[in-house]
Amino acid sequence: MIAVTGAAGFIGSCFVRTLNEQGYNDILIVDSFEQDDRWNNLVTKKFRGIEHPEVFKRKCSEGIYDAHDISALIHMGACSSTTERNAEYLLENNYRYSIAMAQFALAHDIPFIYASSAATYGAGENGYDDVSVSGLRPLNMYGYSKQLFDEWIIGNGLEQSVTGIKFFNVFGPNEYHKGDMASMIFKSWKQVHAQGHISLFASDIAEYPDGGQMRDFIYVKDACKVMWNILQSKQSHGIINLGTGKARAWNDLAHAVFKALGKQSDIRYVSMPDSLKGQYQYYTQAVMNKLQSSSSAHRFMELEDSISDYVVNHLEQSTTRYY
Known part of the structure; x- marks a missing residue:
């Protein structure tokens, strides 16, 4: 049985879909269901059971679960809010819980794939190369909580026994x-339907024009295919980047949304909130050498094609909105 933490969340639920598509339904859903609609992400999925994260952790620590029960542990569960200010909450969910999951997987010699984050790179002053995690300066507590766990893995000499994915x-x-x-x-799709235009942050740095700030955008379907490749390879990949290796501007994103909707572009620029200044990444681009030189290499969709698929086949549909 494959255990997937955060399985009702965004990436976790899409990976459960990928497992189902590969004919694998022997899955344990590990997640908590709050007062939101994430339960919809599981409606069409096939799995064996659902457990609360704390119950799962207790069963792992007490020896109720072992390698006969859990064949792989995919740890996507975390607080993923980059604006969360409760440091203790982030440490408990993103650091200490992750340690417990890693200790269980390693003690029973089962594959452990976990979610790190590109937020660990901060403003990118040391680049975006996944060769080393030392010297990185995250811009927020979320990124720091992810960085702490990456450093725990490396500090304990475990990098070659796990796969950490910097999404x-x-x-x-x-x-x-x-x-x-x-x-x-x-958000852009919602804005077009609500107000007919898309609002992007104006730039505070002369190097970047308004809407010219750049990110490495990756479609979740591509991300899940890579995760499947890693799981199937039965090899640990260490801590690796997972983007496309190609930075694109916010303006490109907005134009692609309008094109997918068959509408003329109408982009407007707004001032960045003070709460984001100093924490905002103006440029990210994954160095993909580790992944693309491995057995799990993947050819990624172009941004325009992936946005078209998302908008046309999901957002604009009622019966296939969820994946």
Whole structure:
């Protein structure tokens, strides 16, 4: 049985879909269901059972679960809010819980794949190369909580026994419950329907024009295919980047949304909130050498094609909105 933490969330639920598509239904859903709509992400999925994260952790620590029960542990569960200010909450959910999951997987010699984040790179002053995690300066507590766990892995000599995935800007179906943390593609689609235009942050740096700030956007379907490749390879990949390796501007994103909707572009620029200044990444681009030189290499969709698929086949549909 494959255990997936955060399985009702965005990436976790899409990976459960990928497992189902590969004919694998022997899955344990590990997640908590709050007062949001994430339960919709599981409606069409096939799995064996559901457990609360704390119950799962207790069963792992007490020896109720072992390698006969759990064949792989995919740890996507975390607080993913980059604006969360409760440091203790982030440490408990993103650091200490992750340690417990890693200790269980390693003690029973089962594959452990976990979610790190490109937020660990901060403003990118040391680049975006996944060769080393030392010297990185995250811009927020979320990124720091992820960095701490990466450093725990390396400090304990475990990098070659696990796969940690530094996700860059992931977007796609099943992110609808994320509120402010949903992708700009989803927010842009909502803006076009509500007001006919898309609002982007104006730039505070002369190097970047308004809407010219750049991100490495990756479609969740591509991300899940890579995760499947890693799981199937039965090899640990260490801590690796997962973007496309190609930075694109926010303006490109907005134009692609309008094109997918068959509308003329209408982009407007607004001032960045003070709360984001000093924490805002103006440029991210994953160095993909580690992944693309491995057995799990993948050819990624172009941004325009992935946005078209998301908008046309999911956001604009009622029966296939969820993936």
